[in-house]
Amino acid sequence: MTGSASGSALDRARLTWRGAARVWFRNLTIYRHTFRLNIVPNFFEPVFYLLSMGVGLGAYVAGVADSYLAWVAPGLFAASAMNGATFEVTYNVFVKIVFDRSYDAMLSTPLSVEEIAAGELAWAVTRAGIYGVAFLIVMALFGLCHSAWVLLAVPAALLIGLLFAGIGLTFTALNKQIDLYSYYFTLFLTPLFLFSEIFFPLERMPETFRVLAFFTPLYHAVRLCRFLFLGTEPRAALVSAVLIAVAALVICAVAIRLLRRRLVI
Amino acid sequence: MAGIDFTVSAGECFGFLGPNGAGKTSTMRMIYCASPRSAGELRVLGHDPDREPRAIKQELGVVMQDDLLDEALNVEENLLLFGIYHGLSRQAARARAGESLTYFGLADRARSRPRELSGGMRRRVEIARALLAEPKILILDEPTTGLDPQFRHDLWQRFLDLRERGITILITTHYMDEAERLCDRLVIMDRGHIVATGTPAGLIAETVPAGAVEVRAQAAERARIAEQLASTFGQPEEYSDRLVFYTEDGDRILSALRTGGYAIRSELVRRTTLEDVFLRKTGRELAP
Numbered sequence: 001m002t003g004s005a006s007g008s009a010l011d012r013a014r015l016t017w018r019g020a021a022r023v024w025f026r027n028l029t030i031y032r033h034t035f036r037l038n039i040v041p042n043f044f045e046p047v048f049y050l051l052s053m054g055v056g057l058g059a060y061v062a063g064v065a066d067s068y069l070a071w072v073a074p075g076l077f078a079a080s081a082m083n084g085a086t087f088e089v090t091y092n093v094f095v096k097i098v099f100d101r102s103y104d105a106m107l108s109t110p111l112s113v114e115e116i117a118a119g120e121l122a123w124a125v126t127r128a129g130i131y132g133v134a135f136l137i138v139m140a141l142f143g144l145c146h147s148a149w150v151l152l153a154v155p156a157a158l159l160i161g162l163l164f165a166g167i168g169l170t171f172t173a174l175n176k177q178i179d180l181y182s183y184y185f186t187l188f189l190t191p192l193f194l195f196s197e198i199f200f201p202l203e204r205m206p207e208t209f210r211v212l213a214f215f216t217p218l219y220h221a222v223r224l225c226r227f228l229f230l231g232t233e234p235r236a237a238l239v240s241a242v243l244i245a246v247a248a249l250v251i252c253a254v255a256i257r258l259l260r261r262r263l264v265i
Numbered sequence: 266m267a268g269i270d271f272t273v274s275a276g277e278c279f280g281f282l283g284p285n286g287a288g289k290t291s292t293m294r295m296i297y298c299a300s301p302r303s304a305g306e307l308r309v310l311g312h313d314p315d316r317e318p319r320a321i322k323q324e325l326g327v328v329m330q331d332d333l334l335d336e337a338l339n340v341e342e343n344l345l346l347f348g349i350y351h352g353l354s355r356q357a358a359r360a361r362a363g364e365s366l367t368y369f370g371l372a373d374r375a376r377s378r379p380r381e382l383s384g385g386m387r388r389r390v391e392i393a394r395a396l397l398a399e400p401k402i403l404i405l406d407e408p409t410t411g412l413d414p415q416f417r418h419d420l421w422q423r424f425l426d427l428r429e430r431g432i433t434i435l436i437t438t439h440y441m442d443e444a445e446r447l448c449d450r451l452v453i454m455d456r457g458h459i460v461a462t463g464t465p466a467g468l469i470a471e472t473v474p475a476g477a478v479e480v481r482a483q484a485a486e487r488a489r490i491a492e493q494l495a496s497t498f499g500q501p502e503e504y505s506d507r508l509v510f511y512t513e514d515g516d517r518i519l520s521a522l523r524t525g526g527y528a529i530r531s532e533l534v535r536r537t538t539l540e541d542v543f544l545r546k547t548g549r550e551l552a553p
Binding site: 013018022025026029030033100101102104105106107108109110111112264265 | 322335347
């Protein structure tokens with residue numbers, strides 16, 4: 001076949017920023033119809049979490065920091081960015097592939113599969129950013145933002161969004177049954193949410209948990225965010241940021257390739 | 266697909282006529298760069314679909330067999346986005362969308378969701394969308410399947426109008442009247458092969474006489490008629506419920522039928538069509 005011989009040059013031509021931006025713009029057009037409805041839960045979710053975990057549970061917790069609310073909030077912020085990106089590249093993309101077949105029509109235009117994948121990833125990152133900004137505003141209202149440096153949490157949310165967008169799109173490109181998402185959410189995202197040091201340090205957990213956590217994505221996202229809000233463990237946070245960036249680029253490249261395999265029959 | 270060979274010239278309406286499963290849609294998918302071809306040469310506007318899909322797709326407008334309007338977008342946005350996918354500026358795309366909606370009589374439905382429209386209107390939106398970036402080639406895969414006759418005739422008129430404006434049209438259909446009405450040239454496809462190529466009139470003229478007589482009767486009676494009249498009028502073709510004699514001298518058959526005293530349900534003298542060409546070339550009926 002002609003494809004593999006000139007592989008990289010061909011790939012570069014397949015993915016242009018303009019094409020990806022056009023796919024991203026489709027999602028923005030749709031979001032403009034629904035954002036007034038969609039944006040409301042984005043504010044309520046952090047309010048509920050901060051009230052129940054931070055204020056409610058926090059009243060019984062001592063030992064991690066001066067205030068449990070201040071300690072738990074950055075972790076919840078990271079989880080929020082994760083969730084914002086995840087929904088777009090799981091159910092939403094699956095429906096577009098299988099039920100709406102939106103991409104079939106889009107691929108009859110000059111757009112390429114790579115641009116569709118990149119556009120969807122970029123949109124998921126955008127949603128992570130929207131979740132992040134909403135969360136940050138709520139944190140400020142709770143009095144948890146003490147310096148302008150916390151604004152760095154927004155780019156952090158975008159970076160975390162990119163990582164989870166890549167992971168989610170990889171799963172979607174391989175997933176043939178919509179029901180399997182319950183495995184993705186229950187067996188993958190839920191344990192990440194519970195064991196990534198959002199709610200408690202892993203110090204007193206068995207060694208295995210700590211070792212495993214180091215190799216999972218949300219753990220690093222939490223470490224990064226906790227540093228940005230509280231200034232804890234700067235060197236570890238830097239390591240986490242680099243790991244997230246590298247992992248995000250690798251997994252997004254994998255997702256783009258797998259989506260081509262899925263869509264071109 | 267096995268060894269299909271055709272050339273389409275700029276500005277013509279070229280048809281692919283054949284039953285479902287003949288390979289028409291597969292051929293279209295290769296042309297609009299959705300499916301790789303297993304072997305062989307294909308050039309669209311001088312480009313190889315494997316190497317330069319973008320250059321090809323930039324000049325194509327595709328209306329697929331399945332209704333694939335974007336339900337998340339309204340009618341105008343459906344058009345607008347297709348313009349943007351083709352690289353038009355937002356302003357240019359909006360202007361084109363407005364013109365196009367007016368041309369297709371959809372101006373008052375710009376804000377409707379596709380699902381709020383009738384089947385015929387949705388089809389028009391799809392065609393308007395395919396034409397938005399002013400393609401050189403319009404690909405229509407079974408464009409009127411499932412539409413009522415009034416809508417079909419309306420669309421045919423528009424296709425002929427588009428061809429007048431110089432757009433090359435590739436159309437697949439299993440309706441022989443559609444092929445005859447629209448196509449300058451066509452191929453007849455069956456089971457992944459091309460069984461005939463030519464103009465509608467030319468194909469009919471070279472395959473069957475200009476006239477045919479259809480005779481409907483019960484199976485036993487059909488067999489008797491076929492046996493007794495074959496020597497004079499030639500072996501008739503057997504459709505599922507009727508015989509067809511190919512002859513320009515219909516009156517002689519009619520009088521022979523009358524004098525023979527056969528139990529006939531009905532008879533019909535007609536012009537031959539592409540349907541007869543398909544039957545002759547494949548031994549099977551085109552329409553189910």
